[in-house]
Every structure is written in C-alpha cells, then in structure tokens.
Amino acid sequence: MNKLVKFFSITLSICCLLAAGAILSLPHLPDTPLGISISYLSLFSPRWWAILLALTPILFIHQLGKWQYLNWALCAVVFVQFQDLQLKLPQQQASAITILSLNNGNGASSPQIRKLVAELKPDIVFMQESKPERVQQVFDDSWYSHCDHLCTVSRTPIEHQGSLSRETFGGFGKFAVFYHTTIEGKELSIANIHMDTPRPTINALIHRSFEPEAFNNLHFARNMQASLVASWAKQQTSYIAAGDFNMMVQENLYQRHLAGLNNGIDLVGSGVNYTKYTSWHGARIDHVLASEDLSFASARVLDSVGGDHRPITASLALP
Numbered sequence: 001m002n003k004l005v006k007f008f009s010i011t012l013s014i015c016c017l018l019a020a021g022a023i024l025s026l027p028h029l030p031d032t033p034l035g036i037s038i039s040y041l042s043l044f045s046p047r048w049w050a051i052l053l054a055l056t057p058i059l060f061i062h063q064l065g066k067w068q069y070l071n072w073a074l075c076a077v078v079f080v081q082f083q084d085l086q087l088k089l090p091q092q093q094a095s096a097i098t099i100l101s102l103n104n105g106n107g108a109s110s111p112q113i114r115k116l117v118a119e120l121k122p123d124i125v126f127m128q129e130s131k132p133e134r135v136q137q138v139f140d141d142s143w144y145s146h147c148d149h150l151c152t153v154s155r156t157p158i159e160h161q162g163s164l165s166r167e168t169f170g171g172f173g174k175f176a177v178f179y180h181t182t183i184e185g186k187e188l189s190i191a192n193i194h195m196d197t198p199r200p201t202i203n204a205l206i207h208r209s210f211e212p213e214a215f216n217n218l219h220f221a222r223n224m225q226a227s228l229v230a231s232w233a234k235q236q237t238s239y240i241a242a243g244d245f246n247m248m249v250q251e252n253l254y255q256r257h258l259a260g261l262n263n264g265i266d267l268v269g270s271g272v273n274y275t276k277y278t279s280w281h282g283a284r285i286d287h288v289l290a291s292e293d294l295s296f297a298s299a300r301v302l303d304s305v306g307g308d309h310r311p312i313t314a315s316l317a318l319p
Helices: 002-028 032-042 046-064 066-082 110-120 132-138 199-206 212-236 250-259 265-266
Strands: 085-088 099-101 124-128 145-147 150-154 157-167 175-183 186-194 239-244 268-273 287-292 294-303 312-319
Touching: 002 032, 002 046, 002 066, 002 250, 032 212, 046 066, 046 157, 085 186, 099 110, 099 239, 110 132, 110 145, 110 294, 124 186, 124 239, 132 145, 132 150, 145 175, 150 186, 157 212, 175 212, 175 268, 186 212, 186 250, 212 239, 239 312, 250 294, 265 287, 265 312, 287 294, 287 312
Parallel strands: 099 124, 186 239
Antiparallel strands: 085 268, 099 312, 124 150, 145 150, 157 175, 175 186, 239 287, 294 312
C-alpha cells in the first residue's frame, strides 16, 4: 500500500511540474493553429483546476520527499500567479485624472451606469458596444462626447484624431478610436479600444472543430490590432488607452506588443480583478494603459452594471 501511495505521490509531483512548465510556456507559444488552440483554451477557460492541482499533494503530505516539497512550492507559486491575482497597494499620490471604461453589451443598465458616473466623477469615460442613444441616457449636456462605433465621453473638449477599422481584416466596426484632449493644462492623447474576440476559435474547439485557416486569420487580425495600438502608443508623449482588449496579459500577443506599456491593474491593483465572467470562471480582458509620465494612483474593477463585462476605473497623477 505504501509503495502504491508513493507511486501516486511521485506521479502527481511530475504532473504538477509538467503543468507548471506548460503555464510558463503560454506567453511564448508560436502563432500556429496548434499553438493558437492551446493558448486560447488555456487562457480563456477556467483556471481553478490549477489551484486544485496545487492542493492535491496535501493528500500525500507524509509521503513527500524533500525534492517533492520544493517541487510543490515552486508549482504552487506558478499556479497562484496563473489565477491573475494582484497584491499591489494603491500609490499615495494625489490623483488628477479619473478614468472609467466599460463594455455596454448584453444588458448593461443606463440607470446603473449613470449612478456609477455620479459616484466616481470620472474625467473621461470610454464605452464599448455603445451608441449615441446610450450616451444621451447617461450624460447631460455638460459633457463632450463622440461616437465612432465606440463612444468616448469627457468633461473637457475632445478632438477626434482618427480611427482604425476592423474592415481591414474582414470585420466590421472600429477597434480603436483616437482623440486629443487637455486636462489641467496637460495635453493628452487618448484611445478607446475594442479588439476582436477570440470567441469564434474557442467555440470551434469546444465543438471539436479544428479550422486552421480560420484560426490563423483571427489570430492574425488580433495580432495586427495589438501591434497597431502599441505603435500608436509609442508615438505619443502622454497617452491613456482603455477599453475591451479581449486579451489576457499572459497571452503571447499581449506580451509581444503591450507588455511594455503601463497597465493600471498590474501596477496598483489588488485582489481578483476579472472583468468578464461566465458561469464557470472569470477573465481580465479589459485594461487601462498609460504612458510613463502618468503615474497610476489606483485601479480596480467595479461591480457589474448589468452587462457581461464589469467596469474598470483608474486614477492617475499628472506630472
């Protein structure tokens, strides 16, 4: 019996090590149909299995050797980080700009959004899957607004600088809309973002359909969209980009193009900050990014306002 338990404990240790290695490889997977499939399923599916795997060695606690304890500790660190939890403290800085970003799709409530705006008193609101009618329901005439498939609302005048269209990649609508504004004498470039969702690929895999050409086309579009947003950011002196990126920070596309940009939740967020929930799990796919000269004082995900995304807010200090 002891030999059998020992065998299972060693097998479990090896499985934990392999799983941890697989997780660490996710940001580096190649842009091939197989790599895309593994990445999307791993990142956009429930992750709590990793916590269960990390806890399982407790069943064999008396059978573990020294190398297994070390293996367990290292794997546990990887598995916890895989849950995308933040343990940062808010910075002690006087915030000058408050940002609110929310995807309005699938049943978001205008009265709840209006109440949220009254509580937070944001300077700029980035709205995805929104229309001018929604803006009129939430904001009064004291606000400046512009809708170009994505709606941006500001307390200060905003100057539309252009947009990037999904039509370039065979889609519909805009995935990025750019503006200039001035707040307290500081000129800012701002971008409202809504990149393509990986959902078609994930749904195909769930239904056991492997479609290499379709997978490659969608991944290429998402790669180019992230690349273009990153290129825009590098050309700006001071900028804020916020919205529904449909991208996890562990994804290879995010690491390739956006990891060098300051992400509010990564820098000052704390706890669980998933912005999209299903009945099984959550994922952080909405982000607020900013230039180096704008310091994040706080960033957090808020309670649902009725849609399938949760709003995200951030406060930043001007230089």
